[in-house]
Amino acid sequence: MNKIIKIENLSYSYDFQPSLKNINLEVEENDFMAILGPNGGGKTTLLKIILGFLQPDSGKIEILGTTPQKARRHIGYVPQYAQFDSDFPIKVKEVVMMSCLQNNSFFPKYPQRAQKKAIALLKKLQIENIAEKRLGELSGGQKQRTLIARALMTDPKILLLDEPTASIDSSIEKDIYDTLEELNKNTTILLVSHDIAFVSSYVNKVTCLNVRSCTHYTKDIKGEKLQQAYMGSIKALEHGCNL
Amino acid sequence: MAEFFYSFLNHAFLQNAIIAGILASIVCGITGTFVIIKRITFISGGIAHTVLGGIGIAYYLGIEPLIGAFVFAILAAVIIGLIKLKGAQHEDTVIGALWAVGMALGLIFMYLTPGYKSDLMTYLFGNILLVTRSDLWVLLILNLVIIGSIFVFYRQFIAIAFDEKYARISGLKVNLLYIFLLILIALTIVVLIQIVGIILVIALLTLPAAIAFLFSRSPATMMLIAAVLGIIFTGSGIVLSYSANLPTGATIIILSGMAYFISLFLKRKKRKC
Numbered sequence: 001m002n003k004i005i006k007i008e009n010l011s012y013s014y015d016f017q018p019s020l021k022n023i024n025l026e027v028e029e030n031d032f033m034a035i036l037g038p039n040g041g042g043k044t045t046l047l048k049i050i051l052g053f054l055q056p057d058s059g060k061i062e063i064l065g066t067t068p069q070k071a072r073r074h075i076g077y078v079p080q081y082a083q084f085d086s087d088f089p090i091k092v093k094e095v096v097m098m099s100c101l102q103n104n105s106f107f108p109k110y111p112q113r114a115q116k117k118a119i120a121l122l123k124k125l126q127i128e129n130i131a132e133k134r135l136g137e138l139s140g141g142q143k144q145r146t147l148i149a150r151a152l153m154t155d156p157k158i159l160l161l162d163e164p165t166a167s168i169d170s171s172i173e174k175d176i177y178d179t180l181e182e183l184n185k186n187t188t189i190l191l192v193s194h195d196i197a198f199v200s201s202y203v204n205k206v207t208c209l210n211v212r213s214c215t216h217y218t219k220d221i222k223g224e225k226l227q228q229a230y231m232g233s234i235k236a237l238e239h240g241c242n243l
Numbered sequence: 244m245a246e247f248f249y250s251f252l253n254h255a256f257l258q259n260a261i262i263a264g265i266l267a268s269i270v271c272g273i274t275g276t277f278v279i280i281k282r283i284t285f286i287s288g289g290i291a292h293t294v295l296g297g298i299g300i301a302y303y304l305g306i307e308p309l310i311g312a313f314v315f316a317i318l319a320a321v322i323i324g325l326i327k328l329k330g331a332q333h334e335d336t337v338i339g340a341l342w343a344v345g346m347a348l349g350l351i352f353m354y355l356t357p358g359y360k361s362d363l364m365t366y367l368f369g370n371i372l373l374v375t376r377s378d379l380w381v382l383l384i385l386n387l388v389i390i391g392s393i394f395v396f397y398r399q400f401i402a403i404a405f406d407e408k409y410a411r412i413s414g415l416k417v418n419l420l421y422i423f424l425l426i427l428i429a430l431t432i433v434v435l436i437q438i439v440g441i442i443l444v445i446a447l448l449t450l451p452a453a454i455a456f457l458f459s460r461s462p463a464t465m466m467l468i469a470a471v472l473g474i475i476f477t478g479s480g481i482v483l484s485y486s487a488n489l490p491t492g493a494t495i496i497i498l499s500g501m502a503y504f505i506s507l508f509l510k511r512k513k514r515k516c
Contacts (some may be wrong), residue, residue, distance in 0.1 A: 079408070089280070098402050
């Protein structure tokens with residue numbers, strides 16, 4: 001198996017307050033990994049380091065065998081949608097196409113190729129009917145799918161999601177995870193969440209993060225009955241890590 | 244009204260004023276759209292007021308004040324852009340300080356310049372009726388430069404306005420684009436200062452675009468609506484102020500402001516339905 005992300009003994013502090021301490025993490029090809037942890041546990045910091053926006057104080061990080069900055073164009077990033085101005089006058093299709101912009105993308109019109117690809121992605125995510133709608137007119141689930149489509153526009157090797165279901169009704173949450181499971185067939189997925197129960201039935205690895213880190217394979221921690229396995233695994237994680 | 248058209252046909256200064264109003268409104272609609280969607284009204288205000296420093300210094304040195312305005316506008320855009328990008332903790336305070344210091348510099352240098360000081364009022368409140376033929380050429384060239392630049396970088400500017408962080412991830416040169424956008428806004432401000440003056444410039448830059456924002460589905464339509472609204476406001480402002488013998492800049496702004504509040508009200512009503 002190829003190592004997609006490899007982090008060794010990585011530490012990072014804000015003003016002497018350690019945010020991440022001796023983090024070890026390995027993501028292999030076609031993994032579906034969840035990083036779980038409480039708020040303030042360093043999840044966002046770790047994401048910023050993986051995206052190459054922060055330099056770790058010590059330790060090693062390698063993405064696709066190179067530095068985060070160089071690997072960035074192979075990462076499809078899906079932010080929490082809460083941070084957007086939903087009144088922004090822009091159509092869904094344009095939001096999706098935006099991620100393939102380059103420094104020489106001049107003049108207002110997107111090339112036909114980009115337009116076709118955007119429509120194809122929207123179709124794949126079952127939202128082609130909203131291509132011409134404004135961002136502000138969408139439901140939470142549609143918005144999240146739009147952002148996933150945008151991330152997929154550049155054919156990323158890794159899909160990085162920050163709290164993908166944080167501001168979505170729990171009834172739609174399952175749909176989003178089903179979609180991600182489908183995408184996982186040919187994309188490695190890494191997602192950050194504080195919502196333990198739901199995520200554990202989809203992912204194959206869980207990393208608990210609370211300043212320190214600890215990784216588990218979900219198949220190792222699943223119990224006899226599925227229902228109990230959820231709860232059991234959470235307890236096991238909590239006890240096993242002592243985080 | 245009839246009286247205005249009679250004068251319009253006979254007086255070059257009224258014709259110049261109307262042409263200046265049209266040119267300014269076009270550029271205003273285009274850059275004003277970015278001011279609204281990127282939410283940088285305060286930054287634009289900072290740039291506008293700092294410009295008075297440049298005007299004062301140029302005045303004192305006996306250079307064309309427009310040149311001083313250009314230099315200071317671009318300097319202010321770059322400095323404020325860098326402050327914003329650095330994410331300094333008190334960036335609003337720093338911008339506020341630049342804003343006030345620029346104005347103070349302008350006032351001191353104007354005070355130090357011997358002679359009659361009526362020009363100060365013109366720079367603070369503008370006077371579209373004093374626009375000359377050569378001013379119109381400067382306006383036209385600036386229009387072409389600003390519109391051309393935004394046409395070329397349209398998609399990239401939209402990308403940094405919509406989601407700066409994501410634009411950075413996509414590998415766009417966000418810092419350069421951001422400062423370039425601020426420079427284009429600064430140039431627009433210099434154009435507008437002649438029409439409505441430093442104090443009122445932000446209103447003309449933002450109000451037509453803010454109204455357009457309420458009714459647009461894309462930044463391009465927003466620009467179009469804002470430009471048309473700007474032409475209506477400046478045109479009717481000139482006619483009204485000429486007939487009623489009122490200051491033109493202030494009349495234009497009052498019309499724009501009223502239109503803005505009425506549209507906000509209409510939009511709210513529509514939402515309730």
